[in-house]
Amino acid sequence: MARICKDGFEKEFINEHRDVYGIAYTQNILSGRWKYIILWFLKNKERRYSEIKAFLWDISQGSLTKQLRELETDGLINREVFPEVPPRVEYSLTTKGREFIPVIDIMENFGKKYGEKSQ
Template sequence: MGQIKKTSTNYENRQILDSECDEIYAANLIGGRWTIAICCYLADGKLRFSQLRKRMPNITERMLTLHLRKMEANRLVKRTVYAEVPPRVEYELTESGQQLMPILDQLRSWGRKHKQKTQTYS
C-alpha cells in the first residue's frame, strides 16, 4: 500500500479522475487486496484486531493495520478503544461502510456468474 507522491503524474491523474468520476472515487476507496474482505468480515458486527487476523491468516499484521487505518481515514470503519487492561480495540463498519454491503452482495453475485462463464470457456 505504498503512498503515491503528491508531485507524481499518477497522483495528479488519480485526483482528476476522483473528482470527475464518482465510480472511480468509490473504487479507489474500496480498492486494494484486503479492503473488501475486511468489510465482509465486519458486516456481521464488531471484531477485535485479533479476530480479524484469525479470519484472514494470509494477511500480515502490518498490512491489516495499514488497511484498517486507511479505512478509518476514509470513514468506512470505526475504531473504538476501551480503557481496560489489557487494552481492547474493536472495529466496526460505519454507516457508510454498511451502505457498501448491498453493493458487495451484487459484486459477489456478478463474480460468481463471471467465474462460472470463464470456467466453461476453459
C-alpha cells in the first residue's frame, strides 16, 4: 500500500490517496505496541520515566525508550529534563497529543463494550 520513507509518506502516495492518507498517517505515527497505552497514561498528568516503566512493567527499557522517542519525534509528547542530580525527566502530552486523547477514549470504550464478550 503506502511506501513510507524516513521523512514520512512519499508525496506520490499522499497525492494519489488523499482519501485514506489520514488513516494511514495516524496508523503510522502510532504503530507500536505500547504507544496507545503511554498516551492514555499521560492523559491526566505528566509522568516520570520510572512511573511509566512501573506501569508498563512488561516492557523492556529499550522498547520503552524507543517508543517514547518516537512519540516525541512525532510531536505527541514533550520530554522535559530537569537539571538536578540525578537528572529528573518528565513526559507530558503536547497539544497534538491532547487532541488525540478522544480517539484513545473511543478505543477504551469500544474495548470495554466488546472486549470481554469475545473471550
